[in-house]
Amino acid sequence: MKIKYLLGVLLLFSVVFTACKKEYESIESVDERIIQEYLQKNGLNATKDPSGFYYVVTKQGSGELLKNTDSVFYRGEIKSLKTGVTYYSSSALHNLGTYVGYSATFVGVQIEAIQKVMLSVNRGSEVRILLPSHMAFGKNGDTQINVPENEVIDFKLTIYPEATQAERDDNLIKKFLLDKGLTAQKDASGVYYIVKPGEAGDAAKPVLPYSVIKAKYKLRFLDGTQIQESTDPIEFEFPRNVIPGWYKTIPGKIGQGGKIRLLIPSALAYGLDPGQDLTPNAVLDFDVEVTEVNAQPAGAVSAVFK
Template sequence: MLKKFSGYILALAGLTVIFTSCKKEYDSIQTVDSAKITDFIAKNNITGMVQDSAKTGYYYQIVTPGTVGALLKNSDTILYTGSFKGMESGVTYFSTASYYNLNNFVGYTNSISYNGASYNIPAIREVMLKMRRGGTARILLPSYLAFGRNGAGEIPSNENIDLTITTFPDTTQAQLDDRLIQAFVTSKGLNMTKDPSGIWYSISAPGSGEVPITAESKITAAYTGRLTDGTVFDSSTSAEFELEGGVIAGWTRIIPGKLLKGGKMRMIIPSRLAYGKSGRGSIPGNTILDFDLEVLTITN
């Protein structure tokens, strides 16, 4: 009996050894992501990357610290862009550059909207507090501090993110728009005038006739509307508009008193006189618009 019992014990011990040897140890996502990030830094010879002081898992590099004002505080409003790229794939999934992040408080920049959902990414705020206005930083985010195992939109599961943050020196959207318009005009070699409203314009043909255009006029116009990257978002060879309430505020501000029938104008309109923070359709919020316009008819 004792022999038989000893045999059972030996058999049980053997099974334990077998099952133990078959058990596979899986690394945590923290370990996997950390190894990928450190390998990425080494393979790409990236210097100046440091791990966050709390060792939550992200690495960052202040590329340019910025030159305007003191270090940013949570209570400061900030205009900035963020470009989210797959660390290993190199695919840029999305960028906030099109709307300049709507003048958030620094303390709220950890909240990012993408694909209809909101994500909490504290690394953005934490790194931004080490910068001044006009600065740039690069952050390597492990997946568990970014979009997680579920991913988001085109971002796959457990994707580490290579994030670039650029803060603008401007303190208001109006200042930013004006600086960007001036840079656009200069880069294109355009000869344009700045109206007191903030609109830049050039008149290639003033038009003729006795009927003036006022804010209350109804006009028929041929026009093309573009973004500053050249993308055409709207055009017509003959569209009728009421200038008061029927078009964006920029048209109402700049057309009356400057054109007659047959008049032609190019106008670059700051976002506050276009579709503002909300945008419209395919036009993101805080977008500068570039129009060519010809007045075909005027009705008062």
């Protein structure tokens, strides 16, 4: 009887131990199962990196493979693999920019898979990265962008084809003009501008490189989002308190009463440090109306408007 009792206890212990093993399945194993089920359900042929994440190149770029020392411009989108909820998406118009060697930092979190993938593709590529939770936001998630704990992440990486910010800005402006059916002239500074016939203003009162003017303006992103507007004239002193895109372009183009539209590359606007209302590396779309030219430097030569 004692032997039978002992065997029964051992059997019961074995059942309980097995159940505990299943209950405490590792998070790595759980994540792997979720990713495998997703791949099979959606018929995706993904490459598995030795570190544990998967990736699918959805668009192959051109040119040479990226290197750690290359400057790269890109955007990223963070979604839940299980629910499809988007937690974060950087704007298509306002790219992120850094060197490939520093690209592992995203929204303040180290995601090594981003840098690894960049080193395996070309400029212009688009890649989906399927990240186990421990390679993304871990057991604590991220309260800043509302990622829950132990979330498996579907990360969409879009790498832009341009090698410099100036090249990317110029392409964005040219695409904008084409899409909108607009004709603009390109200033030597890189700013594109439009002065409609009859809207150049008073040639006898031109805006010059050191003029003090009063002007009204509207400011938009290229997607049409209006972010600032001045309905009452504001005083500006060239070049002291205007952005480079203004003081390099407006003088010589219009005078008092004149109107001009400016499409300004980010380097001639607010660049990487735009302040609270704007976005880093943003191309800006200005409508400017000069209501008054108050002062001009002594001996200034009048501009001729065409």
